[in-house]
Amino acid sequence: MSENKIDSIIEKYRGKPGALIHALTEIQHANHWLPREVLHKVADALEVPFSQAMQIASFYKTFSLTPKGRHEVHVCTGMTCHLRGAAKLMEKVQELTGLQPGETDAAAKFTLEAGSCLGSCSIGPELIVDGKHYGRMSPEKAEDVLNRYE
Amino acid sequence: MTRLQSAAELEDYRAKLLSVRDPAKPCIAVCAGAACDGLDSAAVASAFAAEIKKQAVEAKLDFRVTGCHGYCNKGPNVIAGPGDICYFEVKPEDVPDVIACTLKGEVLDRLVYRDPVSGEKAVHMNDVPFYKHQMRILIGDIPRIDPKRIDDYLAVGGYASLTKALLKMSPEQVLAEVKKANLRGRGGGGFPAGLKWETTRNAPEKTKYVIVNGHEGESAAFMDRAMLTGNPHKVLEGLIIGGYAIGAQQGYIYTRHDSPQMAEHIQAALVQAKDLGLLGKNILGSGFDFEVELHFDVGIFVSGESSALMRSIEGHTPEPRPKYIRTSVSGIWDKPSNLNNVETWANVPEIIGRGADWFTSIGSEKSKGTKLVSLSGNVVNSGVVEVPMGTPLRTIVFDIGGGVPDGKAPKAVHLGGAMGGSLPISMIDAPLDFDEMSKLGAPIGAGGLLVMDEDTDMVEIARYLLDFLVEESCGKCVPCREGMWQMLKILTNITQGKGRKFDLDRLADLAEVTSLGSLCALGKTSSDPLKSMLRYFKDEYEARITAGSQAQ
Ligand SMILES: Cc1cc2nc3c(=O)[nH]c(=O)nc-3n(C[C@H](O)[C@H](O)[C@H](O)COP(=O)(O)O)c2cc1C
Numbered sequence: 001m002s003e004n005k006i007d008s009i010i011e012k013y014r015g016k017p018g019a020l021i022h023a024l025t026e027i028q029h030a031n032h033w034l035p036r037e038v039l040h041k042v043a044d045a046l047e048v049p050f051s052q053a054m055q056i057a058s059f060y061k062t063f064s065l066t067p068k069g070r071h072e073v074h075v076c077t078g079m080t081c082h083l084r085g086a087a088k089l090m091e092k093v094q095e096l097t098g099l100q101p102g103e104t105d106a107a108a109k110f111t112l113e114a115g116s117c118l119g120s121c122s123i124g125p126e127l128i129v130d131g132k133h134y135g136r137m138s139p140e141k142a143e144d145v146l147n148r149y150e
Numbered sequence: 151m152t153r154l155q156s157a158a159e160l161e162d163y164r165a166k167l168l169s170v171r172d173p174a175k176p177c178i179a180v181c182a183g184a185a186c187d188g189l190d191s192a193a194v195a196s197a198f199a200a201e202i203k204k205q206a207v208e209a210k211l212d213f214r215v216t217g218c219h220g221y222c223n224k225g226p227n228v229i230a231g232p233g234d235i236c237y238f239e240v241k242p243e244d245v246p247d248v249i250a251c252t253l254k255g256e257v258l259d260r261l262v263y264r265d266p267v268s269g270e271k272a273v274h275m276n277d278v279p280f281y282k283h284q285m286r287i288l289i290g291d292i293p294r295i296d297p298k299r300i301d302d303y304l305a306v307g308g309y310a311s312l313t314k315a316l317l318k319m320s321p322e323q324v325l326a327e328v329k330k331a332n333l334r335g336r337g338g339g340g341f342p343a344g345l346k347w348e349t350t351r352n353a354p355e356k357t358k359y360v361i362v363n364g365h366e367g368e369s370a371a372f373m374d375r376a377m378l379t380g381n382p383h384k385v386l387e388g389l390i391i392g393g394y395a396i397g398a399q400q401g402y403i404y405t406r407h408d409s410p411q412m413a414e415h416i417q418a419a420l421v422q423a424k425d426l427g428l429l430g431k432n433i434l435g436s437g438f439d440f441e442v443e444l445h446f447d448v449g450i451f452v453s454g455e456s457s458a459l460m461r462s463i464e465g466h467t468p469e470p471r472p473k474y475i476r477t478s479v480s481g482i483w484d485k486p487s488n489l490n491n492v493e494t495w496a497n498v499p500e501i502i503g504r505g506a507d508w509f510t511s512i513g514s515e516k517s518k519g520t521k522l523v524s525l526s527g528n529v530v531n532s533g534v535v536e537v538p539m540g541t542p543l544r545t546i547v548f549d550i551g552g553g554v555p556d557g558k559a560p561k562a563v564h565l566g567g568a569m570g571g572s573l574p575i576s577m578i579d580a581p582l583d584f585d586e587m588s589k590l591g592a593p594i595g596a597g598g599l600l601v602m603d604e605d606t607d608m609v610e611i612a613r614y615l616l617d618f619l620v621e622e623s624c625g626k627c628v629p630c631r632e633g634m635w636q637m638l639k640i641l642t643n644i645t646q647g648k649g650r651k652f653d654l655d656r657l658a659d660l661a662e663v664t665s666l667g668s669l670c671a672l673g674k675t676s677s678d679p680l681k682s683m684l685r686y687f688k689d690e691y692e693a694r695i696t697a698g699s700q701a702q
Binding site: 124 | 524
């Protein structure tokens with residue numbers, strides 16, 4: 001992620017304190033995490049106190065204050081997926097990646113996320129890697145899916 | 151595109167559109183709803199686009215990618231017209247055959263619905279059991295609309311209600327119609343929309359806001375997304391009409407950040423409505439000005455709560471505030487702000503277009519109109535369902551849903567997500583009605599309906615739901631933050647066989663205090679699932695505790 005891209009996002013919102021969440025969301029989507037220096041830059045440009053930027057960034061689960069792996073692995077823990085065996089799926093994914101939800105491995109390959117419903121309940125349990133949905137997942141199939149990622 | 155200046159210009163525009171559309175022309179609609187997308191409907195859609203190009207049949211066949219058709223677990227869904235022929239589980243390899251049959255006006259037998267037991271076929275939408283028991287007033291147009299083309303919405307009669315409201319009715323008349331329709335909020339509370347509108351309208355401030363709550367944080371609820379992604383103009387039309395009735399010039403659509411497709415469709419809808427003059431200054435020459443801005447939640451359940459949502463639009467963390475003064479009087483930047491759910495807004499064009507009397511002819515005595523339901527869990531047919539209010543749960547679970555799969559017995563149905571409740575299957579004849587369901591302890595909530603089979607552990611479900619809420623609590627008020635945590639601890643112990651004799655009394659105490667002392671409905675209703683379990687499944691809890699203490 002180039003610094004230019006982050007800067008251009010920040011520029012769009014310069015002087016607009018009300019757009020703090022918009023700016024942080026865009027940077028998060030593009031960069032996958034929010035480095036401290038970037039939060040400082042955002043705070044300065046949008047004319048909000050750094051503490052407010054930090055409050056927002058640490059409050060919402062979407063924002064990450066630490067770097068993420070190359071691939072984001074999301075096990076849906078919504079209610080339907082739960083009823084249909086998401087816990088077993090999660091166990092298997094944890095075993096395969098060696099990660100707890102929220103963690104990133106040392107080689108920065110995977111970040112594991114437990115997350116609630118994304119609305120594709122009819123095909124749960126679901127594994128979502130980098131936004132791609134893998135429906136009707138069993139622990140066995142999960143291994144195949146994860147093996148596809150480098 | 152030129153801005154339309156009057157109702158007549160809009161009708162001219164529509165007439166021109168319709169003059170080049172032939173209802174008898176073969177057409178194909180590929181569903182790109184959340185579940186179909188997960189089943190790679192995108193590959194099917196590109197196969198259609200490529201094949202149509204290859205065969206050069208663009209002139210003979212209309213093709214569109216649409217929002218959710220409804221029958222999600224049978225995706226990728228394809229509907230071929232004329233005649234709404236439903237094809238299920240369509241693969242890219244099937245595409246040439248579907249095109250060939252559709253062009254010839256034939257049915258491709260191998261992809262139509264077959265009853266899992268009798269093997270009987272159902273070809274047309276109205277014959278497929280999943281669809282035939284529904285009344286699809288709000289979502290019925292979705293398969294006919296490319297959500298990114300306003301022309302498709304206009305072709306099915308879109309924005310006619312807006313014209314009627316702005317040019318033939320006074321704001322007072324619009325308000326009176328919505329009140330007469332007794333439209334109740336679809337976001338959980340069932341509060342009469344007309345009364346809320348009136349409060350905001352009568353509030354002394356000049357600047358007022360109207361807002362669409364498209365947060366849909368309730369787990370296993372996916373109907374608002376289907377509505378907003380599949381037909382964003384319908385919700386927008388309702389919002390503009392509401393703005394007119396209430397006297398607001400600014401609207402907000404607040405929705406999920408994690409559904410890029412939905413964001414794209416809403417953004418396209420806003421741009422196109424503005425280009426055509428359905429948003430902006432002096433809409434259709436009525437003198438009414440209205441603008442809409444899109445806002446995103448950033449992934450926390452509580453931001454769907456009214457005061458938290460408004461804090462979030464202001465750019466602050468979404469913490470609810472006490473409601474001595476309601477948000478309809480003092481909301482965003484302390485201005486009167488009327489918030490309604492996606493589905494509530496989507497009903498407005500129908501009510502204005504067809505009248506309150508028509509609307510009140512549908513539904514039960516005190517719950518009028520239809521209700522969108524997200525049907526999922528241990529059920530054969532799962533997806534987005536629309537039925538008249540008052541429909542017995544049995545119709546939804548068995549006639550539409552096809553019952554429980556794998557030969558298992560049904561045990562319970564759960565409504566309303568983490569703040570809802572569970573009913574034993576013996577109560578399956580209860581009607582889907584705001585008041586009846588609340589009385590039974592399983593309020594409809596937003597409309598997530600889960601079927602649970604005989605293997606479901608009710609103690610574990612209550613624990614799971616509390617675990618979700620503990621994570622989602624904003625932590626501002628102590629009863630919610632600590633009360634739920636303590637209940638969760640006890641429930642976890644029970645599920646681990648470490649339950650103790652007085653646990654159920656302690657849970658009841660904690661539930662009461664948390665309900666009474668919490669600031670917003672998250673804490674207040676956090677123990678509702680548990681209360682419903684103790685009402686209907688107490689044996690199971692007692693048995694677990696007894697088994698646990700004997701084992702120790
Ligand atoms: C924790 C919490 C989460 C909520 N989430 C939503 C939501 O996602 N969507 C929604 O429409 N209402 C939600 N509500 C209800 C809203 O506060 C509000 O009552 C509703 O949007 C009003 O619209 P209606 O009158 O049309 O139902 C939530 C309430 C609470 C307490």
